[in-house]
Amino acid sequence: MVSPAVLPYIFFAIGIVIGSFLCLCAYRIPRGESILYPPSRCSHCGRRIKAIDLVPLLNYVWLRGRCRFCGCGISVFHPLSELSTGLLFMAACLCYGLSVPLIKALFFISLFILISVIDMEHYIIPDKVIVFALCVGIIFMIFTGDPAFTSALAGFGAALLFLLVLAVASRGGMGGGDIKLAAVMGLCLGWPNGAVAVLLGCLLAGLAGLTLILLKVKCRKDVIPFGPFLSAGTLIALHSGSEIISWYFNSVLIVN
Structure with missing residues (x-):
C-alpha cells in the first residue's frame, strides 16, 4: 500500500x-x-x-x-x-x-x-485534438453523470454563442479553433461552470495582452494565442467554478 x-x-x-x-x-x-x-x-x-x-x-x-x-x-x-x-x-x-x-x-x-x-x-488548435476532447468528455458524462445532459447542452450553447459574438466583434481576432474548443469545454463542464471558464479565459487573455502591450513586447494588432488562457480558465472553473459563482452572487451582487 x-x-x-x-x-x-x-x-x-x-x-x-x-x-x-x-x-x-x-x-x-x-x-x-x-x-x-x-x-x-x-x-x-x-x-x-x-x-x-x-x-x-x-x-x-x-x-x-x-x-x-x-x-x-x-x-x-x-x-x-x-x-x-x-x-x-x-x-x-x-x-x-x-x-x-x-x-x-x-x-x-x-x-x-x-x-x-x-x-x-x-497559433492553431487542431481539429483532431478537439474531437478527441469531445469524445472523452461525452464518455465522462455518460458514465459519471457529471455534468447532466441538459447542463452540458446549456454549457455548450453558452460558450459557443459567447465566443461567436466575440469573434464577430473582434473582426477575425478570434480563431475557429478557439470557438470550437470553448464549445467543447462548455459541454464538458456544463452550465454555469462552462460560462465561468470562458469568462475567466477572456479575462486572463485581456490582462496578459494589456501587460504585454504596456511592456512593449506586443503591439495592439499582434496576435496572442487564446488557447492557453482558455485552458487556464477551464482548469480554474473545473476546480473552483461553484465557489467563484457563490462569491460573485454573495459579494459582488449584494454589494451593488
Whole structure:
C-alpha cells in the first residue's frame, strides 16, 4: 500500500513523463505525423535520441538545452511543459485524492498542456485534438453523470454563442479553433461552470495582452494565442467554478 504522503510525488513523476510525451505530440500532430512511430529524434538533424537523453527535466539540464549530436537548441517549451504537467498532476492528487474527479482533472490537465504548447508555437488548435476532447468528455458524462445532459447542452450553447459574438466583434481576432474548443469545454463542464471558464479565459487573455502591450513586447494588432488562457480558465472553473459563482452572487451582487 502506497503511503498517502508519497502519492503526490508519484503523480509528479508520472506528470513529467506524460509532459514529455505531450511535447512529442505537440510537435508531431500539427505536422500530421504519427505520435507512436518513429521513436523520438532531433527535429533539426533527425538523429534518434538516446534513451539516457529522454529522462524528463534532467535531460535539458545535462544537455544544456542542446542536441547531443548537432548542437541545435532544444525548445524551452519542453522542460516547462514537463514541469508544469508534473506540478499540476501533484496539485490534482492533493485536491481530489484517488477518485473519479482526479481522473477527469488529469485528462483536462494533459489536454490543456498539449493545446497550450501547440497554440503558442503554431497559433492553431487542431481539429483532431478537439474531437478527441469531445469524445472523452461525452464518455465522462455518460458514465459519471457529471455534468447532466441538459447542463452540458446549456454549457455548450453558452460558450459557443459567447465566443461567436466575440469573434464577430473582434473582426477575425478570434480563431475557429478557439470557438470550437470553448464549445467543447462548455459541454464538458456544463452550465454555469462552462460560462465561468470562458469568462475567466477572456479575462486572463485581456490582462496578459494589456501587460504585454504596456511592456512593449506586443503591439495592439499582434496576435496572442487564446488557447492557453482558455485552458487556464477551464482548469480554474473545473476546480473552483461553484465557489467563484457563490462569491460573485454573495459579494459582488449584494454589494451593488
